[in-house]
Amino acid sequence: MAYTNNDFKKGQPRWCPGCGDHFFLASLHKAMAEIGVDPWNTAVISGIGCSSRLPHYMATYGMNTIHGRAAAIATGCKVANPDLIVWQVSGDGDGLAIGGNHFIHANRRNINLNMILLNNRIYGLTKGQYSPTSPRGFVSKSSPYGTVEDPFRPAELCFGARGHFFARAVATDAPGTIEVLKAAYNHKGASVCEILQNCVIFNNGTHDAVYDKVGRAKNAIYLKHGEKMLFGENNEYGIVQEGFGVKAVKLGEDGYTEADVLVHDAKCEDNTLQLKLAEMEWPVALGVIRDVEAPTYDDSVTAQIEEVKAKKKYHNFAELLETNDIWTVQ
């Protein structure tokens, strides 16, 4: 069945004017319409936070649950009903601070969830405290003299937890966002999409380098599996390997030519170079960084049940009772 954005829209979003969540929501509606799964076979599950209001603006099934638990709740939902397409939406606080444990274990188990991480590097709903993705030294209401801790890098956590899919997009970049959302849907298993999203009130400008088209042309690289990693306004830059890492070089300078530029391999089982790409500060890597097939938890649960059903001789409660040592009292 063909769907339009409107088939997935509901209500009037209450986010601040200019909030990155507005942009992301529009892209999610469009991506879902293009994916074409029925709204009634789709569940959108969030935790608590500004971005976790999102399910209220979806014409699908959904839950706006409790702080940090979205991934755990989505896990039960997907495992109990594998036919549902489950989108799990969290912010950086919800997903990586209070919900960090569930985030890593959903990745490790490889639950077939589309996991959206809206990263604005700040707590917005509680009005401006630093988050686990705020940079060291970040000044906020709860860190008036700057934070004294290092942030998480979401890709590092995902890879550390043996995640098989990681993609990144900028909230204002609709085509880029829709592309990663569709890739996440098409990937079987836990698919993490980090969405760089601006909080206009408490952390305005945090993603400025890549937040508009001009900035992205200069400061971002769109990774495409199987293609050379070229970027810049005229593709004058490329990513090359250097020692154990990667670096950005200008072609024609220092003897680098296009032949030196690496070809992106999102399907490579070994995540070493993918991690290097995800962690580059310049350019910022966008698109699907890692997309590797692996058995999913929910499929494995179903397969195991079928396997045991075929092997065992009891298939209902009455037959289960008969598997015990039974005696008869006359």
Next chain:
Amino acid sequence: MEIKEKESVVVRFSGDSGDGMQLAGNIFSTVSATVGNSISTFPDYPADIRAPQGSLTGVSGFQVHIGAGQVYTPGDQCDVLVAMNAAALKTQYRYAKPDAAIIIDTDSFGPKDLEKAQFKTEDYLGEMNIDPDRVIACPLTTMVKDCLADSGMDVKSMLKCRNMFALGLVCWLFDRDLDVAFNFLKEKFAKKPEIAEANIKVIQAGYDYGHNTHSSVANVYRIETKNKVPGRYMDITGNKATAYGFIAAAEKAGLKLYLGSYPITPATDVLHELSKHKSLGVITVQCEDEIAGCASAVGASFAGALAVTSTSGPGICLKSEAMNLAVIMELPLVVLDVQRGGPATGLPTKSEQTDLLQALFGRNGESPMPVIAAASPTDCFDAAYQAAKMALEHMTPVILMTDAFVANGSGAFKLPNLADYPAINPPYVPEELRGSWTPYMRNEEGVRYWAVPGRQGFEHILGGLEKDDKTGAISTNPENHDLMTRKRQAKIDAIPVPDLEVLGDKDDAELLIVGFGGTYGHLHAAMDELRNKGHKVALAHFRNINPLPKNTAEVLKKYPKVVVAEQNMGQLAGWLRMKVDGFVPEKYNEVKGQPFVVNELVEAFKKIMNK
């Protein structure tokens, strides 16, 4: 040889944690149940995984009570104590009656063993004031080795059969038919027939040893069988019965059973049991923590499963947030709390009833939740079934409380016929409401309808934020919040539960004993003993604690004296006082981590009557 006819006998097997006392006890109880004796068992195991061999902290026990008529408890003290080593004798003798027969393995009472058990001299019987005439002292280890000398087994494997020698000896003492034990072992070790054969050989040797050597010193007991209820039976622990109750309820409701859990003593056996039954479609997810256990169950419930999460008190602390989510989203969920000693990590392997107020109140906001407590190992089945039915039909989380005593204890379970159990009908949203339905529309009983994802036209959003009664949208309207709070409360209050039953002298008791959950057997036995002594006593035991049975006030106010006896500092008494105006009971409270002792209850209740 004297043959003693007895109404009931208690046997306690004790030894090192690795000595297989539980297996010996299980076989003995099965053998006894097969001839129609009633049985009640209780394992008493240490918290250490494997304390040093022969040490005092490494002793584990398994007590079996067998009776001609109904037995309600595993018994206060034992008539026969099996002590496989010096440490077992040292720590377990206090559970023996003054005239109990004591079986010891003299091979495990060497100088080193005595030292580990902190005996000061070699006269260990003298040190403990044990009359040697009561002791069946045999070189058990030596005899097991002799018996298996030709088996080709290594010594370590041979020694694993020591428990079977003790079992054989006990079977002789009680004149038990060994065939049942043999069949049990053949089935248990079906894949290792040589192990089964060795065990069988050793049981027979133990039996023969008793028969040949000790016929002059020991009594042989006979337990006749009275009040037999014909039928087919199995031995079942409380945790297994709980798991079976969930399986039965899911089948009756036509739903998938989902368990989200995290290992915790003493609840883990429920996870073990359910994870075995994939052929019934049971899904078990061992989660990353207690929080995810409950949260994932909430997700599974939303997706349309019978969702369960199992834990003990410390886990309830962590689950309470997600339990509250199920309260406000009005989704079915069963939360199993197998209580243990607290607070914090407390006494992980011991039993208490100290989580009652946590179950009733341990959440933020007005958060009413039904609470059900199982009375015995076999009652766990019915209690779990009732909890699941209540959750599904009233769209609410339900707390099912058992405790370590009930969970690990076992009893003879008459095989249930699922056809005899009431239907389970969740309030699925009727098709004709498509188009006009909103998520908090309620049926006549005040229960929200259930729209499971996958149904076209019923897409909706639930959540932890308060919702508008009519539209289901987020609402902070003060009147609406007040209304929703009252509707959630009214829904729980309206759940029908059976009337409180009064046992014993229900018309003219001078004392009414009141309890809940796993103390049922001990309170019943105490009542029986007081009535045997001519007192007028009745017992009212609560299974449904929230909502309370409708006749609660009537029962509690009917008798001149009421004592609420519980393994906490008075939590049920406090709850009843809150719900029944002017109710001021006597209280009997004990928080030792051990089951009540019937004799102590009897003495305490006598004092209350004489006040």
